[in-house]
Amino acid sequence: MTSSPRESRRLPRALHPAAWWLWAIGIAVAVNRTTNPLLLLLTLAVLGFVVGNRRSEAPWARAFKYYLWLGLSVIVLRIVFRTIFGSGITPTDHIIFALPHIPTPGWYAGISIGGPVSLEATLSAATDGLRLATMLCCVGAANALANPKRALRLLPGALYELGMAVVVSVSVAPQLIESVQRVARARRLRAGKVKGLRALRSIAIPVLEDAMDRSLRLAAAMDSRGYGRAGTATRGSRRLTGAFMIAGMVGICIGVYGLLDGTAPRYLGVPAIVAGAALCCAGLALGSRRVTRTHYRPDPWRAPEWIVSGCGVASAALLYVSTRYSAAQINPSYYPLHFPPLPVLPTVAILLAAVAGFAAPPPERPSRPAAATPSASKIETSEPERVEVSV
Numbered sequence: 001m002t003s004s005p006r007e008s009r010r011l012p013r014a015l016h017p018a019a020w021w022l023w024a025i026g027i028a029v030a031v032n033r034t035t036n037p038l039l040l041l042l043t044l045a046v047l048g049f050v051v052g053n054r055r056s057e058a059p060w061a062r063a064f065k066y067y068l069w070l071g072l073s074v075i076v077l078r079i080v081f082r083t084i085f086g087s088g089i090t091p092t093d094h095i096i097f098a099l100p101h102i103p104t105p106g107w108y109a110g111i112s113i114g115g116p117v118s119l120e121a122t123l124s125a126a127t128d129g130l131r132l133a134t135m136l137c138c139v140g141a142a143n144a145l146a147n148p149k150r151a152l153r154l155l156p157g158a159l160y161e162l163g164m165a166v167v168v169s170v171s172v173a174p175q176l177i178e179s180v181q182r183v184a185r186a187r188r189l190r191a192g193k194v195k196g197l198r199a200l201r202s203i204a205i206p207v208l209e210d211a212m213d214r215s216l217r218l219a220a221a222m223d224s225r226g227y228g229r230a231g232t233a234t235r236g237s238r239r240l241t242g243a244f245m246i247a248g249m250v251g252i253c254i255g256v257y258g259l260l261d262g263t264a265p266r267y268l269g270v271p272a273i274v275a276g277a278a279l280c281c282a283g284l285a286l287g288s289r290r291v292t293r294t295h296y297r298p299d300p301w302r303a304p305e306w307i308v309s310g311c312g313v314a315s316a317a318l319l320y321v322s323t324r325y326s327a328a329q330i331n332p333s334y335y336p337l338h339f340p341p342l343p344v345l346p347t348v349a350i351l352l353a354a355v356a357g358f359a360a361p362p363p364e365r366p367s368r369p370a371a372a373t374p375s376a377s378k379i380e381t382s383e384p385e386r387v388e389v390s391v
Helices: 005-009 017-032 037-054 064-084 119-145 148-152 157-189 196-224 235-260 270-290 303-319 344-359 374-378
Strands: 095-102 112-118
Touching: 017 037, 017 119, 017 148, 017 303, 017 344, 037 064, 037 119, 037 344, 064 112, 064 119, 095 119, 112 119, 157 196, 235 270, 303 344
Parallel strands: none
Antiparallel strands: 095 112
């Protein structure tokens, strides 16, 4: 049986984890640019579409819906805080209700506790919370689509301890969710009828015990593989590596601030990022000498990886190009109250990220046993069938 090259490229396989992270980071950068609720809701729809089409059956792939609940809680908390700690009310505001007002001293920066709550302030708080929730969902989409253990192999040798800590921290939530689901399934099989808060004790104790067992097994596995060893590096080289890395990260943070703040001097933008990146590369090159790593079957980087990562980068770039729309369209104001517009170019930029749902290869699914047919017992097994496979 022969297969064409195009069909072989569409065989189920896991996409390179760096491609998914670049795609998600690009969308998060684009979301940071806007407070338009229509664009933010469209971004959530794109994230849900891609995750629904390209997630695997791994435990961490089921955590996206919990990020959605986390985002919803962020929106609710933002509205609650804005309602309690309100700001000034203009005469044109639409008052929804009024809370008891608590007088505050003058040095309290003009923040009032209680008082009237306007519709404009509530919508503004909901929009701010929606933007933060969408950025959290971008991280959740990357966690659901990319294998964190495979992403650990992509880090330089100087960051293997830090990378292991990050992978463990990222994997905690999916593993806890998997443990809760397994314990709840076992309770249902044992006819457990206790629900609500009374069932918390019967679920929490097995989950904590499972988490402790996982931690002990992980610690033993890390110790047997030599994590935490100093290698042949001297104390001076380790200190120099740390100084390069800290200085580089400070330079990158200053450069990002200079890019996001339009009033900052120009030398705080791209030059600071370039200098910080150079220091980080020098630190990584110096620190990687003490760690020797080998790769077994490295993850390929092919055309789907370029397309998926390019979609995320293009979405971020188009949102930062302000030639086809005004700033008021992507950051609308609710004073006076009006329906937000939907600019064309930012909409196309967000929809461009949805191409990843088609360009990425289908994920690997666990094979299900085929159903038995009536003629299965009549199959001759005297000589196996010869199948020609072209490589």
